[in-house]
Amino acid sequence: MAAESGSPRFLLVLALALIAVSSSWIGTARAEIREMEVKSDERSIIPFDEFGFTRWGGLELNVSGISFSGIDSPDLSQLGFFLSTRDAWLHVLQQLQDHDITCALQSDLVTLVYSFDSLVPPPNPSGVPVARSTSIRLSQDVTEHPGQFTLVFANCLPSLRVSMDVRSALFNYPDPADHSHRAYLSAGAAVLPLVYSVLFFAYAALAAAWAAILIRRRRSAFRIHYFMLAVVVLKAFNLLCEAEDKSYIERTGSAHGWDVLFYIFSFLKGVSLFTLIILIGTGWSFLKPYLQNREKKVLMAVIPLQLVANIAQVAIDESGPYARDWATWKQVFLLVDVICCCAVLFPIVWSIKNLREAARTDGKAAVNLMKLTLFRQYYIVVICYIYFTRVVVYALVTITSYRYLWTSVVAGELGTLAFYVFTGYKFRPEAHNPYFAIDDDDEEAAAEALKLDDEFEL
């Protein structure tokens, strides 16, 4: 019952949970054609990209500008690219520790893609030294086992530094007989274009229904109700862009500009949704026509934070999980997201407090109790929404198999849809306002309930 008194501690727990989950969450790579520059790198293992292969997959690798420093004539068989699953990698580490092998490339648990000793041209009969080639171009099928694989470069020569530009594309063949048609989305993400399209239609229907309600109940509609329509429309466009973006990536490996539209609508959707939650939380336009100073401050803080979150989102999506700074951006995004989620709860808590005080003083207990109940419900539902779309969905990502990655997207989107529907239903424009249709019996019962409520509070 005592939502307001427990809230600071609850917010702390929520924030901690979000951070804990984020640190264990390893991203879902937007598999597409990737570029990465390796500069004078000494690391023995450099991961590039991650991809879920079906039974029939393939990869294409263009490496250029290969150069070595640190050792004069390195043994190139100690360098190369391979594919490995996470499980296999743990066993490889064990093999290395037991000195069964000296280099990950020697393990029979990984799929060797390219060993750098192929770089050296075969010795020619005349004995004239031939310059070593500095680029690789290879395209090969990966048909061994389906699974979530990581493309890794191994350098088993401790003081050798490697520089190169790597372009990699990992893909599946939707039709094993037709190798001209490639699908660049990972196995678990291949249905996402369809999922987003279906959701687009759901939100379009929701927007149409809401518009119809607004027209029918024009006289009891407040400004906030028109704002809600805008939020739903933006969400629908955001989903449409995401569907197009994903389906282009699926077919061609790159987004062809749809990602830019997607980011724009993501930003607008993010800002408008948070603004809406805050405005409803403050009771703006249906309880009072103005915003208090502190409520304006929350709004002024959340909008620029959403901009930061969006910039971080772009950086996360456009690089892979193994890019430099990826983890930093991820942390920035999560931190900002946690702050925004906590910030939107404050106006609701303030409203609940105000309503409680008003109920005690102005004698209209029943009216205030109804509003109080509504705001408490809203508070709980906002928390559930935040908790579900952040913590539960990320937890789902970690526990589901790579093939069912889309299920966590569906779960998160259904949770969001339920939140939109709940908000719309609870705060719909009323033909007759129930707050004013209350008789004396209700009034007495409410005063009684409020007294009980106070006792619980203490």
Ligand SMILES: *[C@@H]1O[C@H](CO)[C@@H](O)[C@H](O)[C@H]1NC(C)=O
């Ligand atoms: C590799 O190079 C070839 C030829 O230049 C090009 O057609 C192909 O798209 C490149 N692949 C990647 C993954 O960059």
